[in-house]
Amino acid sequence: xxxxxxxxxxxxxGIKKAGVWDLALMTADEPVAxxxxxxxxxxxxxxxxxxxxxxxxxxxxxxxxxxGNANACxxxxxxxxxxxxxxxxxxxxxIPEGLVLPASTGVxxxxxxxxxxxxxLPDLVANLSPGALPDVARAIMTTDTRPKTASFxxxxxxxxxxxxxxxxxxxxxxxxxxTLLVFVxxxxxxxxxxxKTLLRQALPVSFNRITVDGDTSTNDTxxxxxxxxxxxxxxxxxxxxxxxxxxxxxxxxxxxxRQVVADGEGARHIFRVVVQGATSPKxxxxxxxxxxxxxxxxxxxxxxxxNWGRIMAALGRSGARFDPERVEIAFGELAVVKDGxxxxxxxxxxxxxxxxxxxxxxxxxLNAGNFSDYYDTxxxxxxxxxINASYRS
Amino acid sequence: xxxxxxxxxxxxxGIKKAGVWDLALMTADEPVAxxxxxxxxxxxxxxxxxxxxxxxxxxxxxxxxxxGNANACxxxxxxxxxxxxxxxxxxxxxIPEGLVLPASTGVxxxxxxxxxxxxxLPDLVANLSPGALPDVARAIMTTDTRPKTASFxxxxxxxxxxxxxxxxxxxxxxxxxxTLLVFVxxxxxxxxxxxKTLLRQALPVSFNRITVDGDTSTNDTxxxxxxxxxxxxxxxxxxxxxxxxxxxxxxxxxxxxRQVVADGEGARHIFRVVVQGATSPKxxxxxxxxxxxxxxxxxxxxxxxxNWGRIMAALGRSGARFDPERVEIAFGELAVVKDGxxxxxxxxxxxxxxxxxxxxxxxxxLNAGNFSDYYDTxxxxxxxxxINASYRS
Numbered sequence: 001x002x003x004x005x006x007x008x009x010x011x012x013x014g015i016k017k018a019g020v021w022d023l024a025l026m027t028a029d030e031p032v033a034x035x036x037x038x039x040x041x042x043x044x045x046x047x048x049x050x051x052x053x054x055x056x057x058x059x060x061x062x063x064x065x066x067x068g069n070a071n072a073c074x075x076x077x078x079x080x081x082x083x084x085x086x087x088x089x090x091x092x093x094x095i096p097e098g099l100v101l102p103a104s105t106g107v108x109x110x111x112x113x114x115x116x117x118x119x120x121l122p123d124l125v126a127n128l129s130p131g132a133l134p135d136v137a138r139a140i141m142t143t144d145t146r147p148k149t150a151s152f153x154x155x156x157x158x159x160x161x162x163x164x165x166x167x168x169x170x171x172x173x174x175x176x177x178x179t180l181l182v183f184v185x186x187x188x189x190x191x192x193x194x195x196k197t198l199l200r201q202a203l204p205v206s207f208n209r210i211t212v213d214g215d216t217s218t219n220d221t222x223x224x225x226x227x228x229x230x231x232x233x234x235x236x237x238x239x240x241x242x243x244x245x246x247x248x249x250x251x252x253x254x255x256x257x258r259q260v261v262a263d264g265e266g267a268r269h270i271f272r273v274v275v276q277g278a279t280s281p282k283x284x285x286x287x288x289x290x291x292x293x294x295x296x297x298x299x300x301x302x303x304x305x306x307n308w309g310r311i312m313a314a315l316g317r318s319g320a321r322f323d324p325e326r327v328e329i330a331f332g333e334l335a336v337v338k339d340g341x342x343x344x345x346x347x348x349x350x351x352x353x354x355x356x357x358x359x360x361x362x363x364x365x366l367n368a369g370n371f372s373d374y375y376d377t378x379x380x381x382x383x384x385x386x387i388n389a390s391y392r393s
Numbered sequence: 394x395x396x397x398x399x400x401x402x403x404x405x406x407g408i409k410k411a412g413v414w415d416l417a418l419m420t421a422d423e424p425v426a427x428x429x430x431x432x433x434x435x436x437x438x439x440x441x442x443x444x445x446x447x448x449x450x451x452x453x454x455x456x457x458x459x460x461g462n463a464n465a466c467x468x469x470x471x472x473x474x475x476x477x478x479x480x481x482x483x484x485x486x487x488i489p490e491g492l493v494l495p496a497s498t499g500v501x502x503x504x505x506x507x508x509x510x511x512x513x514l515p516d517l518v519a520n521l522s523p524g525a526l527p528d529v530a531r532a533i534m535t536t537d538t539r540p541k542t543a544s545f546x547x548x549x550x551x552x553x554x555x556x557x558x559x560x561x562x563x564x565x566x567x568x569x570x571x572t573l574l575v576f577v578x579x580x581x582x583x584x585x586x587x588x589k590t591l592l593r594q595a596l597p598v599s600f601n602r603i604t605v606d607g608d609t610s611t612n613d614t615x616x617x618x619x620x621x622x623x624x625x626x627x628x629x630x631x632x633x634x635x636x637x638x639x640x641x642x643x644x645x646x647x648x649x650x651r652q653v654v655a656d657g658e659g660a661r662h663i664f665r666v667v668v669q670g671a672t673s674p675k676x677x678x679x680x681x682x683x684x685x686x687x688x689x690x691x692x693x694x695x696x697x698x699x700n701w702g703r704i705m706a707a708l709g710r711s712g713a714r715f716d717p718e719r720v721e722i723a724f725g726e727l728a729v730v731k732d733g734x735x736x737x738x739x740x741x742x743x744x745x746x747x748x749x750x751x752x753x754x755x756x757x758x759l760n761a762g763n764f765s766d767y768y769d770t771x772x773x774x775x776x777x778x779x780i781n782a783s784y785r786s
Contacts, residue, residue, distance in 0.1 A: 043709030043717045073705050075718060075734050108702020109735045215689045218706050295606040295688070296781055303782030309501020312466050313611050316436030324436045325468060341468050342502045381782075382775040388689055389696030389774075 001133050001151050003162050004187040005029050005227025008132035010139035013120035015106070015113055016068035021139035023117060025089065025124045026063040026183060031099055032227050033234075034060035035195035037203065039220030045072035046079045046112075047102035048221060050086075054098050058192025060225060061099035063183060064089045067140050067168070071104040071112040072218040081112040088118050092125040103221050105168060105181050106142055133185075137166035140181055143387055144170045144263055150255035152248040156241045161188040161230035163248040167256040170212065170265045182207065182222040182256060188245055189228030190235035198246045199224055206253035210376045211292050212264040224249070261376045262359075266383030269301045270359045272376050275320075279369035283320035287366065290318035292377035301379035304355045306348040308336050315364065322366040330363040331355060394526050394544050396555045397580040398422050398620025401525035403532035406513035408499070408506055409461035414532035416510060418482065418517045419456040419576060424492055425620050426627075427453035428588035430596065432613035438465035439472045439505075440495035441614060443479075447491050451585025453618060454492035456576060457482045460533050460561070464497040464505040465611040474505040481511050485518040496614050498561060498574050499535055526578075530559035533574055536780055537561055537656055543648035545641040549634045554581040554623035556641040560649040562605075562656075575600065575615040575649060581638050582621030583628040591639045592617055599646035603769045604685050605657040606777070617642070654769045655752075659776030662694045663752045665769050668713075672762035676713035680759065683711035685768035694772040697748045699741040701729050708757065715759040723756040724748060 006028055013023040036055050038048050054060065064086050071078045082102040090097040104112065137147035151164035165184030190198075199222060207222065228234060235241045262270050273292045278284035291297055294314040300307035308329050315327065329337035331351035336343055354360045399421055406416040429448050431441050447453065457479050464471045475495040483490040497505065530540035544557035558577030583591075592615060600615065621627060628634045655663050666685045671677035684690055687707040693700035701722050708720065722730035724744035729736055747753045 041706060041709035042713075042715070043705045070702070073702055073717065073730075073733060073735070075732070108700075108705060109730075215687055215703070215706060215710075218702075218709060295777075299778050299781035302778060305782070307501075309463070309466055309611075312436045312501060313434060316434035316611060320435075322435070324466065337466075337502075339468070340466060342466070380778055382778045384688075385692050385695060385773055385775045385778060388692035389698070 001149065001164050002130050003164050003185045003227070004229035005032065006185045006225070007128040007130050008136045009124045009127040009129065010132065010135040011120045011124045013066070013116045015066055015116055021135065022067045023120050023124065024065050024136040024139040025128065026136060027093065027128055028061050028225060028227050031059045031061045032225050033058060033190060033192045033195055034223065034225045035192050035199050036221060036223045037199050039217055041218050041220070043073065043218045045070050045104060045219040046074055046082045047071055047104045048219060050079065050082050051101040051103065051221065054101055057098065059099065060101050061095050062089060062093060063101045063103060063223060065103040065140055065181065066117060067142050068106040069104060069110055069112050070106045070108045070219050073109040074111060077111060081114045084114055085117045088121055089125070092121055101223060103181055105140060105219050108218060133164065133166065140166070140168040142168065142170070143265055144168055146263055148256055148259035148263065150252045150259070152252050154244055154248055156188050156230065156244050157232040159230045159232040161186060161232065163188065163252055165252050165256060167260055169260045170263050181219070182253070184222070184224045184249065184252060185227070186245070186248070187227045187229040188235070189230065189232050190226050190245060194235050194242055195224050195226055198242070198249050201246055202249045202253045205250050206257040209374060210257045210261045211289070212261065212378060258376060261378050264378035265387045266381040267378035268358065268381055269355060269379040271301060271362050272374050273362045273364065274372065274374045275364045275366065276372040277366040277368055278371040279321050281371045281373065284371040284373035287315055287318045287320040287364070288373050288375040290314050291362070291364070292375035295380055298377065298380035301355060302381045304352055306331065306336055306351045306355065308342065311364070320366060322368040326367040328365040328367065332360050394542060394557050395523050396557050396578045396620070397622035398425065399578045399618070400521040400523050401529045402517045402520040402522065403525065403528040404513045404517045406459070406509045408459055408509055414528065415460045416513050416517065417458050417529040417532040418521065419529060420486065420521055421454050421618060421620050424452045424454045425618050426451060426583060426585045426588055427616065427618045428585050428592050429614060429616045430592050432610055434611050434613070436466065436611045438463055438497060438612040439467055439475045440464055440497045441612060443472065443475050444494040444496065444614065447494055450491065452492065453494050454488050455482060455486060456494045456496060456616060458496040458533055458574065459510060460535050461499040462497060462503055462505050463499045463501045463612050466502040467504060470504060474507045477507055478510045481514055482518070485514055494616060496574055498533060498612050501611060526557065526559065533559070533561040535561065536658055539656055541649055541652035541656065543645045543652070545645050547637055547641055549581050549623065549637050550625040552623045552625040554579060554625065556581065556638070556645055558645050558649060560653055562653045574612070575646070577615070577617045577642065577645060578620070579638070579641070580620045580622040581628070582623065582625050583619050583638060587628050587635055588617050588619055591635070591642050594639055595642045595646045598643050599650040602767060603650045603654045604682070605654065605771060651769060654771050657771035658780045659774040660771035661751065661774055662748060662772040664694060664755050665767050666755045666757065667765065667767045668757045668759065669765040670759040670761055671764040672714050674764045674766065677764040677766035680708055680711045680713040680757070681766050681768040683707050684755070684757070685770035688773055691770065691773035694748060695774045697745055699724065699729055699744045699748065701735065704757070713759060715761040719760040721758040721760065725753050
């Protein structure tokens, strides 16, 4: 997973427990076009505030990220901590501080351990290498059980290019314009404005269609950097080149988003709620999201119970307009509800096998209009509670 | 708990498992003033549709209720089942069918066992007695672990009166204008219009301020019947008499609502989220509700973890406008956040003792305005998952 123009390094700084990676650095060989999208939560972490401001230039050269501490709800001290650590990284890299973007994930409300980070920085800079992206994907994990990476190779204007990235996230996942931490890199050349547009276009087919628990993080950040080493003329406007890069981004971000849901805290069943036949795009989305978020639907899936009554109840409170007596519900292709009525124990027994497969589509047709949308989600198991009741202890 | 003018009976009809009460009848000695409020869920159970229609007259004489089967998503057959069972009850009681209100709670989407209910009806009618309200409160339970009743005695226009009622509910609790099943009776005299007005006034201090899991039921129903046996002139307009009856209703419904939260599925910690200093009434309510619904806040309370970062994150996505650096958070009277910053491990250790007490106020001041509101909720424990993953099996 090499992306020409970028280098990576991970380190054990002791922010989490000893002996695990928890700090990482990602650099471009020179200042490159960059864009980001951030959490809509009113409470924004210090690194989000600083990165958003530094990205106004459309240029960046490095990302300094830590896990184990969110540097959120830390006030002026938190902003200082992000500035001090990125300042030292800039000094070691011999680049302006404004080109280093901070990012953090972990516990909210505790001071960032600045001394530990500064102590680890010299080695981190010394160890930068083109092949270490997978190490960084591992270093940014918190309750994740596995690293999440994705990549795409294609051609733009006759030039081969690569687009690759990573994501972390398993809890506090209900992104609103972005998700916990996602870093994507490409060697294609494009202006910051094009990168920003493509990022926004990728959200409705990736991180804005997933939920684990309905809680939106204070640290959601997606960053995209383009080194231009592929050699194509910089993409500056709509056209086949921008479409090709957008397709690559949609694929990589969609893949990463599904990996985040599949690694949802405690998850054993992953499903996509597909709603068709809604009277408006907004109602299609609201209906899919309400079902995907319902604790009762999610616990039923944990119990492999074809409890379609809970799906009907969730649809009924979603705000979508429909006639209950026209609703159809199927697990995969196996129908359990037609004309709003259950098809009986035999149909449910077959549908249960679909749930048991562990990954499936929950297909709903409201038969009220022509609009459809979807939401990816996972079940609620006792492990979700266990993980989150003891997260800080 | 006697209310002059009303009689009650419970039976074992075999709708749930054998040997438990699951069917009940409540009757007035003659047609009396009655009012109801119902679920706003677009998917409404058959008994909700029928009771709402029959109550248009403002009069009722009986309520026939079963647990174990919600008679929801059952189509025309479900409406017929409700009509057939209430029809037989009316015949046995020698009253018009339109004065018998059906109510159901339990599994959605399965046919109501009409034959079992009809077989149990003759004994049920024969056993009606003034003292059996507590038996009925037990018969309407599903995942509830204990019956919930409340009563109030006072004076109206020099006449002693009683107001008493019951509620059931432990899951699918996020009432929107009503909750699962609540039945309240009084011997005070009042017009149906006054009863309806008082019911609506009681909601914002009772069932519209509680949540267990954010899921709104298809069967939410609150019914209020007034026999007039207290002998006061029927209350027909605003004044001290209406205020006195309203106060009684607020107390009884508030008490019942708190009992529902305290018996929330798997709940071990009960807390009231109080938000002060919001810039509008709506933002105060949204902030309190978002914190009360947050799975991460609820699991932290299960783990007795003073994880105020999750409270900040929930406030931040609630839509309420505030400056994060002015927020104060306290458990009971013990502050853990001031000016948006944590007060440290010692403050948290003290606050943890408040959580350990099992019932407490989570006090939040946004310091952004003059409006306040609250929401009652409970923690999310592994038992909530266990109960709901296996509900139908």
